[in-house]
Amino acid sequence: xxxxxxxxxxxxxxxxxxxxxxxxxxxxxxxxxxxxxxxxxxxxxxxxxxxxxxxxxxxxxxxxxxxxxxxxxxxxxxxxxxxxxxxxxxxxxxxxxxxxxxxxxxxxxxxxxxxxxxxxxxxxxxxxxxxxxxxxxxxxxxxxxxxxxxxxxxxxxxxxxxxxxxxxxxxxxxxxxxxxxxxxxxxxxxxxxxxxxxxxxxxxxxxxxxxxxxxxxxxxxxxxxxxxxxxxxxxxxxxxxxxxxxxxxxxxxxxxxxxxxxxxxxxxxxxxxxxxxxxxxxxxxxxxxxxxxxxxxxxxxxxxxxx
Numbered sequence: 203x204x205x206x207x208x209x210x211x212x213x214x215x216x217x218x219x220x221x222x223x224x225x226x227x228x229x230x231x232x233x234x235x236x237x238x239x240x241x242x243x244x245x246x247x248x249x250x251x252x253x254x255x256x257x258x259x260x261x262x263x264x265x266x267x268x269x270x271x272x273x274x275x276x277x278x279x280x281x282x283x284x285x286x287x288x289x290x291x292x293x294x295x296x297x298x299x300x301x302x303x304x305x306x307x308x309x310x311x312x313x314x315x316x317x318x319x320x321x322x323x324x325x326x327x328x329x330x331x332x333x334x335x336x337x338x339x340x341x342x343x344x345x346x347x348x349x350x351x352x353x354x355x356x357x358x359x360x361x362x363x364x365x366x367x368x369x370x371x372x373x374x375x376x377x378x379x380x381x382x383x384x385x386x387x388x389x390x391x392x393x394x395x396x397x398x399x400x401x402x403x404x405x406x407x408x409x410x411x412x413x414x415x416x417x418x419x420x421x422x423x424x425x426x427x428x429x430x431x432x433x434x435x436x437x438x439x440x441x442x443x444x445x446x447x448x449x450x451x452x453x454x455x456x457x458x459x460x461x462x463x464x465x466x467x468x469x470x471x472x473x474x475x476x477x478x479x480x481x482x483x484x485x486x487x488x489x490x491x492x493x494x495x496x497x498x499x500x501x502x503x504x505x506x507x508x509x
Contacts, residue, residue: 207281
């Protein structure tokens with residue numbers, strides 16, 4: 203039994219899969235099984251995967267394309283390790299990624315999910331920018347209404363998480379990670395983002411995520427409403443978070459309500475700072491993102507002439 207199972211679903215990624223697989227096989231941490239699910243690719247992806255002769259690779263081939271969520275669930279059920287790590291076929295893992303994340307989880311048994319900071323790279327592996335995420339569990343949960351602040355593909359999780367909260371939900375295509383995180387919150391699971399850049403996300407203007415940006419936002423809004431409003435409003439004293447996602451309100455009354463809700467969130471964060479539940483840096487970080495989100499919503503609505 204290996205310590206960690208890396209789950210890599212892939213579909214038609216012949217131009218990037220070789221670098222992705224190599225980045226895992228060359229990890230400084232070697233006690234893993236590498237589960238690659240070929241989701242019905244019709245290009246040269248399979249030939250490239252089969253060119254690797256490493257006993258740690260467990261190859262699964264879907265007869266037809268069934269999608270990311272179904273492939274992820276297959277990989278997790280097939281896995282035989284204490285931990286599960288994510289990996290995407292377009293991306294690259296830093297050589298010390300697994301070693302540092304597994305060591306962190308071993309030293310912090312209360313943490314269930316650990317992500318990392320990321321590099322954004324282009325098709326030639328040139329670094330375009332760096333991205334860090336809120337670090338501790340408290341700040342992650344307070345930031346989540348503003349944006350999904352855990353990079354899905356960078357995480358290592360306890361496999362027991364899926365026994366406790368269930369697998370990826372087929373009803374949340376393109377935002378399956380956001381749904382998973384909020385269900386983890388509901389079950390009092392703990393998060394951490396390592397402040398190190400250990401994962402390289404390849405920027406692709408034709409990616410599924412970018413092509414479905416508006417759909418992602420509407421589904422994200424629904425998840426936020428379902429979980430934060432119904433489950434966390436007593437704990438965090440928040441009303442509703444649809445305003446952070448829905449950027450196409452149709453009338454001024456809804457826009458006014460959005461502004462009031464955003465202001466309410468601002469005030470609640472201020473109260474937490476006054477009662478010393480937040481440090482100065484945490485307070486500044488959250489308030490900056492609240493203002494940033496409000497400005498983005500305002501200008502998008504101006505551009506689409508919704509006002």
